[in-house]
Amino acid sequence: MKLILIEDEKDLAGSIESYLKKEGYFIDRAHSFSQAKEKIGFNSYDCALVDLMLPDGNGIELVDQIKKINQQCGIIIISAKESLDDKITGLNIGADDYITKPFHLAELNARIKSVLRRKFYDGSNEIIINELTIEPDKREMFVNDVLVDLTRREFDLLLFFISNKERVLNKEAIIEHVWGDDSNAFDNLDFVYTHIKNLRRKLKDLGAEDYIKSVYGIGYKFSIK
Numbered sequence: 732m733k734l735i736l737i738e739d740e741k742d743l744a745g746s747i748e749s750y751l752k753k754e755g756y757f758i759d760r761a762h763s764f765s766q767a768k769e770k771i772g773f774n775s776y777d778c779a780l781v782d783l784m785l786p787d788g789n790g791i792e793l794v795d796q797i798k799k800i801n802q803q804c805g806i807i808i809i810s811a812k813e814s815l816d817d818k819i820t821g822l823n824i825g826a827d828d829y830i831t832k833p834f835h836l837a838e839l840n841a842r843i844k845s846v847l848r849r850k851f852y853d854g855s856n857e858i859i860i861n862e863l864t865i866e867p868d869k870r871e872m873f874v875n876d877v878l879v880d881l882t883r884r885e886f887d888l889l890l891f892f893i894s895n896k897e898r899v900l901n902k903e904a905i906i907e908h909v910w911g912d913d914s915n916a917f918d919n920l921d922f923v924y925t926h927i928k929n930l931r932r933k934l935k936d937l938g939a940e941d942y943i944k945s946v947y948g949i950g951y952k953f954s955i956k
Contacts (some may be wrong), residue, residue: 732777732847732890733757733908737767737793738809739785740938743832744867747780750836751843755870755883757911764788771797774907777851777894778843781826783817784902798825807839822939851894858893860955862939865893874937884909885930892943892953901950927951 734751738744739762748758759774761767761867764785771779771793780798783790790808797804808821808829818829827846830839852858858865866874870886872879881889887909892900902923931943944954 732888733775733911734778734780734843734913735759735760735761735767735774735776736780737761737785737790738780738782739763740782747836747839751840754840755887756843757908762764764790764793767793768796771800775801775904776804777908778807780807780809780822780839780843782809783821784811789817791824793822794821794826803850805843805850807842807846860893860942863934863942865889874934876941877935877937879933881930881933884926885933888926888930892907892951896953896955899946899949899952905950 732755734756736744736747736758738747738760744760744762748760751758759770759776760771764787766897767781767785776797779793781790781793781797786901794806795806797806805830806821806826808816808820808826809832810816810818810829811832812884821829827849828842830842848856852867855929856866856868858867862875864876866872867890870883872881872889888905891905891908905923927943931941935941940955942953942955944952946952
């Protein structure tokens, strides 16, 4: 899952980023209104953490812009206690949750997971698709109750596909969400094909249907039709 953290306190932003990366998220950071506006205009995110008190603008405007660009993106407002009115306004225009400074990173992580479950997994801790059972919080996946040995990238690929069922995803979108800045280490995009091929093979070897379809000349989609 790819998140954007919009927070002008750089030390706090660094702590949040370090913690969430260990939890398996890809993080983009913005420390100002202008940086955030540019990033959300060019990138797609699964969840945005938005501080309302920015040095060059109001985070409420960013919440509104994110919802207009990407309805599916979850939004958690990060707010100081005295900005209750702004928190209420943010929730009214589409934010999914808010957390008040200071907060424990574990609580922030729990709130992110809750928002993502509501947005992408119908509020459940489990995703069940025919013979497949996926437990995102545990990062485990089963085929007919048999645990599948997936690498981190393969599991992230699977979650990204499932979160975008029936949508065609090109290689660039897949790389952005699953590899992030790490993709700069590769000379071409062929590594995406290799990871998807390995994921499909592992699922089929345990008797799963081949849900990941190649769309010639465009990319891939996860289809249960």
